Amino acid sequence: MPTAIVNELVSVLGSERVVTSGDLLEQRRHDYWVRSHLDDHQGRPAPRPACVVRPVSVEEVVAVVNACRRRGAPLIPFGLGSGVCGGVIAREDAVLLDMSAMNRVRAIDETNLLAEFDAGKNGLEAEKVVAMRGLTIGHWPQSIAVSSVGGWIATRASGQFSTAYGNIEDIVYSIEAVLPNGEVVRLGRAPRAAAGPDLRHLLLGSEGTLGVITGVTLSLRWAPERSAHSAYYAKTMAAGLDAQRRIVQGGWSPPVMRQYDTVEATRNFAESARGEDSLLFMVHEGPSGRVEAEVSGVDAIVRKAGLEPAPVEVVRKWLDARNHVPTWESFLKNGIILDTIEISAAWDKISGIYDAVTASVKQVPGVLAATAHSSHVYRSGVNLYFTFAARPERREDMAATYDECWRRVIETTAAHGGGIAHHHGIGRVRRNYLHHDLGPGGVALLQTLKRALDPVGFMNPGVLIPDA
Amino acid sequence: MPTAIVNELVSVLGSERVVTSGDLLEQRRHDYWVRSHLDDHQGRPAPRPACVVRPVSVEEVVAVVNACRRRGAPLIPFGLGSGVCGGVIAREDAVLLDMSAMNRVRAIDETNLLAEFDAGKNGLEAEKVVAMRGLTIGHWPQSIAVSSVGGWIATRASGQFSTAYGNIEDIVYSIEAVLPNGEVVRLGRAPRAAAGPDLRHLLLGSEGTLGVITGVTLSLRWAPERSAHSAYYAKTMAAGLDAQRRIVQGGWSPPVMRQYDTVEATRNFAESARGEDSLLFMVHEGPSGRVEAEVSGVDAIVRKAGLEPAPVEVVRKWLDARNHVPTWESFLKNGIILDTIEISAAWDKISGIYDAVTASVKQVPGVLAATAHSSHVYRSGVNLYFTFAARPERREDMAATYDECWRRVIETTAAHGGGIAHHHGIGRVRRNYLHHDLGPGGVALLQTLKRALDPVGFMNPGVLIPDA
Known part of the structure; x- marks a missing residue:
């Protein structure tokens, strides 16, 4: 165990905030990515982190960020762990930053229809507390009961009511975050601004690589008549x-x-x-x-x-x-690997993508089904939410079968001019496909941003951003 | 005249694209900021640029960017010059990049309701060409007849129909740009994406400091029934x-x-x-x-x-x-300096800002009127569009009077918790006030982005980003 960073964190935060043994370390090894569950199931478990840190204030997050940066210790932010793209996988030298203890309702404002939460606040709890006043956030991801408001920002989430109410970037009012350099920023101070680039968008979708989101203010609506x-x-x-x-x-x-x-x-x-x-x-x-x-x-x-x-x-x-989240274990026990993959495309491309993707995935040996529904609509196009399930003849082929199904969905979508990620994010599962959406220049630009904000490279390494 | 960069540009682009004398140099010295017009009027004219370059292709823009970066020559992008915040002021060693010759309609797509234009396309011409098909961009800035679609992006513009149709960030689908390193990026390939930070937002509001916008795809609507x-x-x-x-x-x-x-x-x-x-x-x-x-x-x-x-x-x-744009000269001749200043704030702050700003500006000696209207509405708040006019006793006080009126509007708005820039941008007039919207951490973050993307510092220096 890398004792130096753990000792420093204990000395700064106190031992009750720095967990170094027990079930919590086991539970925080990864998020809800089925591939990590498969690896657990098949005896290739992700390692435990060096420690799990559970801050209760922005100041404590700053202390953790500064300690990790100075020692070059990998820092992995963790909201409530509902991500499905492998945005969280621990390593033995990593500090796992568990945000779930930062879960206060900071303010509810019925005049300006704003609600401010600690980033670790459970989504459904946040919705319920505004619903008591007759208000709604209007953001209903399937994972609402198991995800955090900060996670919504970090992954650029979409809710089931997005076609009228917008995705998370349309609902967020301001974001409080600790940057890799330890600086606290609070971005978004007005209903709308033309005050340079909208810096909130550096954190929306950053998946823990460019900062730690600590507070979120969301724009509300009155419950519909x-x-x-x-x-x-x-x-x-x-x-x-x-x-x-x-x-x-x-x-x-x-x-x-x-x-x-x-x-x-x-x-x-x-x-x-x-x-x-x-x-x-x-x-x-x-x-x-x-x-x-x-x-x-x-x-x-x-x-x-x-x-x-x-x-x-x-x-x-x-x-x-609609808020049922499947458990993977019963499928894995039966030798079945399955997942959902959401993409989007312009209207004139979407039916071609549906036909080509389902046909291609069905050709993978062991595939039982390749299906889809749409769920988020725009004037320019729509998403598709593919589901595949496969039971390869040999259980040791489950991982390779999984990877091949993903590859076919993403490469076929990209070949037909679609976007490879509608709302689950990139994590590890899409990281090597990101060039399809950003182009080589866009990937290089993202790498430049990463180097500028996190020259040490300690923030959630291995996620989102392709290696230079 | 800095002959080296001019000679290089002539050799790369040909002499017909590089204007080194005549009226065009005079006309491109600055944008529509009334302060620049006052300086002209009072015998303090902005200098001419070393040359005005008028590219007709993305490749030519790349060549200009590369030449300027290598020689450290200031490069000042210029759309159609309708900016009112001093985003363009030439200097003798600067290359003025006039985008108005890049004015093609690249594509109109009636299935996906998308239209792609060269960045220099005149806004009203763009609207008219889609209107011939029964479509509308739905973006109607007061300046529509004298602004470019690329300028809309560069300044984070708002249109008069924004309350339902959104501001330019809600209407833009993709952005093509040449970064300071000469790389061409094309950002935005899907109706919506969760593929890392939305990099289009680096260019939206960048005011020529982080790249040159060369192409814009906008999301359309059918004309209303x-x-x-x-x-x-x-x-x-x-x-x-x-x-x-x-x-x-x-x-x-x-x-x-x-x-x-x-x-x-x-x-x-x-x-x-x-x-x-x-x-x-x-x-x-x-x-x-x-x-x-x-x-x-x-x-x-x-x-x-x-x-x-x-x-x-x-x-x-x-x-x-509504699309009448005032001419400054008749006012200046009569010793009157005037301007509009748009801010925004949450609902519970806006009336207080209206009262305090108008009262404060009226106390400036020579002020004839300080008034306002609102024009862009959000669930969380609204903008105010202040107008002031002043005729100081001594004409040599016009500039100082102008600066003091601006100072009072911005500082009073900020003191009451409002945002200092709703839709005209920052330019030079708000640059030293930007910390009010971004906070010290946000300003430092913007400076970090600038250093990362433009380490030479040649892209529109002196605009938007406060000195470090």
Whole structure:
């Protein structure tokens, strides 16, 4: 164990904040990336960190950052561990910075509709505390019950209601962070600014490589006056996607727009699925008059596009199950490796990507299914959320099968002009594919930023940024 | 004249692209900042640049950037020169990079609603070319007829329809730029990405200090099906602002929401102004059903807040005059110095800022008027657009009077917790106030970025970034 850094941290923070043994070290070895679970399952466990540090104040985070930088000890920020791309994997010489003890509600402001939290605040707890005042953050990632508000920023998260309410970058008002040099910055002091580059965007999506997010102020909404549901059958995935395009380009913005391919419609909504049809449904929210106008406007567009009404009960069923997070272990025990991969693309590319990706992944030996749904809609395009599951003949091939499925999804998406990462981030699983989104110049620019902010290279090494 | 860099540019680009004499050098000495016009008027003209370079391709921009960097020659990007904060002031050793010859429409995509332009494309021409297809960019800065699409990005511009359609950062899809190291980046390849920090934000608001923007892809909308106008009187500025808060927090988003104080209402809408009342008006746009719901929903909120209907003709009058850009010369000849200063703040601070700023500026000797209107609304707050005019007793005091009015607006806004720059940018006029928005850590971070991207320091020196 690298005792020097651990001893220093104990001397600065006190021994109750620096955990060096026990279950916590075991639990903080990695995030929710299925590949790390597979490695555990197959006897290749990630090492424990040298220690887990649990600060309760910004000042303590500064002390940890400064100690690690000076000693060159790898520092790995950890929110609530719900990441699914391998953004957290410990090493024996690393300090694991567990933010979960920084979980206060700092302020709720009903005049300006702002709420400020410690970065480690659980997302669902944050939502509940504003909901008690009739407010909502409007950000509902599937992981809301197991993720932190700081993690939302660090990974550039999206919520299920993003089509109207925006992704996390549209909801965040200000970010407090400790930079690798130990400096505390508080970025975002006004409703909008033209005061140079928006520096909040250095931290949004930085995945622990450019600083530690310690506080987050989010912009709220009043809970909607009215909510309505609608659902439709489309003959093909392409027909449903085109209808979605017409809806959003027609000036409507249902907070939720989701479309499932045939297999996923049957898997998730067996009682309502119809033959080979794809299933599209929406949640409409807002002032009553606007919701009524939207339900009627959307219905006209969708019927003109040839879609047919489906039972709206599917929406309630989805709402009830939407924050379920799967456990990997039961699948792994059965020799099954599975994952979801979200990408996005312009409208004229998305159906081609759906067809090519599902066809390509199905050719990987052992693959049981390759399916998709869409869940986040923009005037310029839409995301696809692929799911694959595979049971290779030999269990020792599970990791290679997993990697090959990922490779096919990402390379096929990129070859068709899509973006390789919609909202789960890069972590380790996409790191070697990042050039597809940024281009060589963009990757070099990101490397330049990293060197400038963290010349020691101690902040979450091995994540996000390709090696120079 | 620094002949070495000029000779190199001539040898690389040809003499027809490198202008070393004539009116163009005179015209490109500075942008539309009234302080530069005052200096001209009073015999303190900014120097001519060593040359004006007019590239027609990205490759030529790369050649200019590389030549200037290698020789350490200051490079000053210039779009169409409509900036009002002193982002462009030439010097004798500088290369003025005039982007106006890069003005092609690269592509218009009616499926994905995207349009790509050379950065030097005139804004109104860009809007007109998409309008011919029934589309709109939806970005209407007052300067639209005299600004470039690249300038919109470089300054983080806002348009008059921003309350529904967003500011330029919400409209931009991708940015092509030449970095100070000569590398070409093309950032933004998908409708949305979680692929590390959004690097487009390094260029949005960079004001020529971190790269040269060469191409811009914008996300479009179909022209609205329906448009409607509404107008109201508010007894006080504060009452009208509070009504605006209730509208936008109530879930409505009229693209245009503007409120004028008593003096500006009388100045701009004499036939409709009423006593001491403030005047609030809106443009509602979208699908018919939504517009009808909004007009009715807004009316209910506003009347409940105690406002009374005003003649909607004011909206037409504003629409007809809204892209008028004042000429400074007639004022300067009469010994009058004037300017507009836009700031923003959270709702609970904005009325206090209005009162304190107007009271403070009126105390400056020679000030004739200090007024304001609001024009960009957010759930969390709103902007104010102050106008001041002063005629000091002695003409030689005009510059000092101007500086003192600015100082009071900015320092008073900051003291009351507002943001010092809503949408005109920083340039030179706000540079020494930037710490109010970014904090000392943020300013240091911006300086770090500048050193990392432009270690030579040749890109638009003296602008935006405070000296270290």
